[in-house]
Amino acid sequence: MAGHVQDRWYKTIDGPDGKPVKVKTDRYGIGLRYRARYVGPDGTERSQSFPDRQKRQADAWLSNIEADMTRGQYIDPRAVRVTVKQHAERWLASLTMDPGTYVGTEQRVRLHVLPHLGGRTLGSLKPSHVREWLRTLQDQGLAPAYRRVIFANLCTMLNAAVDDRIIPQNPCRSSSVQAPRLDPRRIVPWPRAQVLSVRAELPEQFRPTVDLAGGCGMRQGEIFGLAIEDMDPIDGLVHVVRQVKLIRNRPVFAPPKSGKARSVPLPESVARSLEDHITRFPPVKVTLPWRTLGGPPVTATLLFYSDSGRELNRNAFNRSMWRPALAAADVPFGRENGMHALRHFYASVLLDAGESVKALSEYLGHHDPGFTLRTYTHLMPGSQKRTREAVDQAFAEGPASDDGPTTAPDA
Numbered sequence: 001m002a003g004h005v006q007d008r009w010y011k012t013i014d015g016p017d018g019k020p021v022k023v024k025t026d027r028y029g030i031g032l033r034y035r036a037r038y039v040g041p042d043g044t045e046r047s048q049s050f051p052d053r054q055k056r057q058a059d060a061w062l063s064n065i066e067a068d069m070t071r072g073q074y075i076d077p078r079a080v081r082v083t084v085k086q087h088a089e090r091w092l093a094s095l096t097m098d099p100g101t102y103v104g105t106e107q108r109v110r111l112h113v114l115p116h117l118g119g120r121t122l123g124s125l126k127p128s129h130v131r132e133w134l135r136t137l138q139d140q141g142l143a144p145a146y147r148r149v150i151f152a153n154l155c156t157m158l159n160a161a162v163d164d165r166i167i168p169q170n171p172c173r174s175s176s177v178q179a180p181r182l183d184p185r186r187i188v189p190w191p192r193a194q195v196l197s198v199r200a201e202l203p204e205q206f207r208p209t210v211d212l213a214g215g216c217g218m219r220q221g222e223i224f225g226l227a228i229e230d231m232d233p234i235d236g237l238v239h240v241v242r243q244v245k246l247i248r249n250r251p252v253f254a255p256p257k258s259g260k261a262r263s264v265p266l267p268e269s270v271a272r273s274l275e276d277h278i279t280r281f282p283p284v285k286v287t288l289p290w291r292t293l294g295g296p297p298v299t300a301t302l303l304f305y306s307d308s309g310r311e312l313n314r315n316a317f318n319r320s321m322w323r324p325a326l327a328a329a330d331v332p333f334g335r336e337n338g339m340h341a342l343r344h345f346y347a348s349v350l351l352d353a354g355e356s357v358k359a360l361s362e363y364l365g366h367h368d369p370g371f372t373l374r375t376y377t378h379l380m381p382g383s384q385k386r387t388r389e390a391v392d393q394a395f396a397e398g399p400a401s402d403d404g405p406t407t408a409p410d411a
Contacts, residue, residue: 003038080123213342
């Protein structure tokens with residue numbers, strides 16, 4: 001056994017004849033009679049009390065404890081009394097992710113998890129509670145994609161509780177719990193005329209941002225962080241090594257998304273646009289902290305900046321520059337018509353020209369070519385069209401006889 005069961009109502013002493021006899025203790029009839037005691041893996045003693053006439057239950061409980069420790073599946077009974085809020089605070093404090101990602105994770109947990117589940121103990125959290133919580137988020141009108149991210153944060157947090165042997169299993173992984181499903185939608189790239197129309201409606205000094213997004217596939221923050229030293233017109237490349245990122249609405253320089261610096265082909269048309277822009281609007285040196293608000297200062301000579309000579313703030317840019325340009329070009333404002341739409345235009349142009357998914361994935365800075373393929377597979381030229389063209393080319397002059405590829409010569 002991993003310990004023993006103590007009877008607190010009786011104790012054994014030596015009788016007058018030297019034989020052991022049971023006698024009542026001072027606790028007889030008071031409180032729970034049996035106490036199952038054992039030493040946990042950390043060397044400290046644990047116990048669980050049981051009422052009168054439940055000696056078998058105490059023995060069985062102790063046997064289960066011993067079996068769990070032998071299998072490496074031991075869960076401290078006291079740990080399950082930790083609340084979701086207490087565990088969330090410890091989990092968030094232990095994260096070592098990108099500062100901007102941490103801020104978003106902390107906000108989602110604080111605003112959408114803790115108000116509904118924070119007061120529950122981890123040991124009492126059931127799949128039904130998770131299902132009810134997901135329904136509450138849906139009733140609040142949160143977008144499916146946002147609900148899916150919140151659910152993923154909770155699932156990861158509870159996975160940590162499983163790893164720490166606080167709970168035996170994650171209720172988010174129950175077969176009865178389904179992650180929010182994304183709305184099925186296919187990306188519809190902007191036509192070339194719409195790209196040029198929006199470009200023409202932007203203030204002159206910001207029109208080349210459209211060229212970089214639609215001609216090099218750069219993200220908005222990467223364009224705002226582009227410096228003169230990142231340009232390599234001789235080799236026809238632009239090096240994407242930083243972005244302007246907001247942490248609690250304060251700017252920092254940071255690596256591109258997923259920490260992936262990359263080099264992207266610089267088309268001559270985009271290079272000429274940037275050369276003209278640099279001549280008319282000389283780059284300005286801007287110093288910002290690196291990665292975190294308290295990070296070391298880094299200076300870059302930015303191509304795009306505000307009227308005050310500071311870095312561009314995406315919120316201010318979208319509000320005062322991008323949205324008015326969309327309105328003037330008669331393009332409805334919405335999630336699908338942000339500057340990110342220009343990356344979709346870039347992807348559609350490259351795929352239509354026959355560029356490989358692997359190369360496109362590298363140029364866009366995606367973490368996985370499979371993600372690129374899933375996102376843009378419907379934009380790839382149809383295989384049926386390629387098949388017809390290939391066969392037509394093979395038979396360009398027509399078959400030499402009636403014996404075509406589907407007939408066999410007589411034996």
